[in-house]
Amino acid sequence: MVAVITRKPMEEIVKEFDQFYTGLVYDVLEEMGYPHQALSPEIAAIAPGMTVAGPAFTVQMVNDPTSDPDLRQKRINMFKEMTYPCVDIRDTSFDERVAAYGEMNATLAAKYGCVGAVVDGGTRDSQHLIDRGFPVFARFKTPVEALGRISYKAWQTPIAVRGAITSTVTVNPGDFIFGDVDGVISIPKDILGKVIEKCQKMVNTENCARDEFKVGDPEEVYNKYGRL
Template structure:
């Protein structure tokens, strides 16, 4: 995947840090104005801790129910993690399963070693206390102590996946689409629009900063300030 990185932004890490200085409400508004209103994931996808933020290109994983046990699970998992590259977000389509934990501490440990900088699990997690101790950014739908082995397994990865949406029933996430999430939710930003969204969001954020300062100034006429910033 190739990003059209702005001049002066040396690599994807710079893009990630710039996104992290923003917030999802602002970025969503920009995408809405650009005709991309359906890129917000389901509202019950929440961060494991409220201050966790994720930003980075998606490494997509699709799983399926596995009632008999995948005999090649260990090898498949090792191959999958071996394909991950820094920096990426582990994004999992869990097939609408609501029974088991699709992610746990060992996934976070293996992923971190391969350069994963966060996870979005459209399903369940376990070992939550251990993941919190790692300070590993993780978004999930629910918690479950139930092991996934012989109940759910990896099907394929680095293919387009389907995640549950908030403004639409589902959101397609492709390998390399830019994931951005905070306490308010998670956005899937099409990779070919990620830099454009970033530029516009940064411009809007700068305007918001000026507006906040003026609204907070008791010497300023609030109606006059509002008139200049009413589009915010």
């Protein structure tokens, strides 16, 4: 398969996703032979109306009961590598106990251009995150502090995030993350341009079909457009 890589500025690409929704993007990916890119449905927005779109800044976290003495400097170094408009996406090694994300993470991340976070684990400080309009998608909310329980192992390396129809989805640095009310999808970066092109065509088709459903015969509309 020939890779199709879009050459548009990333800010422009992110803006294009304003007209899309995850159901549409998933249908396009499945049609292209990539049906396993949806993340676990348990990874959801912490508040209604949140959306997120941008290239993945991947973070791998691990159990750390000894509390890494270099954790503070590691965090600072990691955030400094972020660039606008990245999405912080975290593999927490299936942690089910603590908040792997919170307000201070968002504050530092936004300083360096991060536009949102997707966490295969827990988050806290939710009201602060909501008030500042910083989109976070996570598996659960908890007040439990991460310090002394979980730490950073690596970043900008391939990670495994729990999937919707597979046990995990591999997310590589730079893969495009898109989340809305229905969930989160990871789009492999090498096919992003083709996905956008097909999504735009699908949006146009759906808009035409909606107009025709209002005034025409439903069976004729279905026969004309096929799967919608």
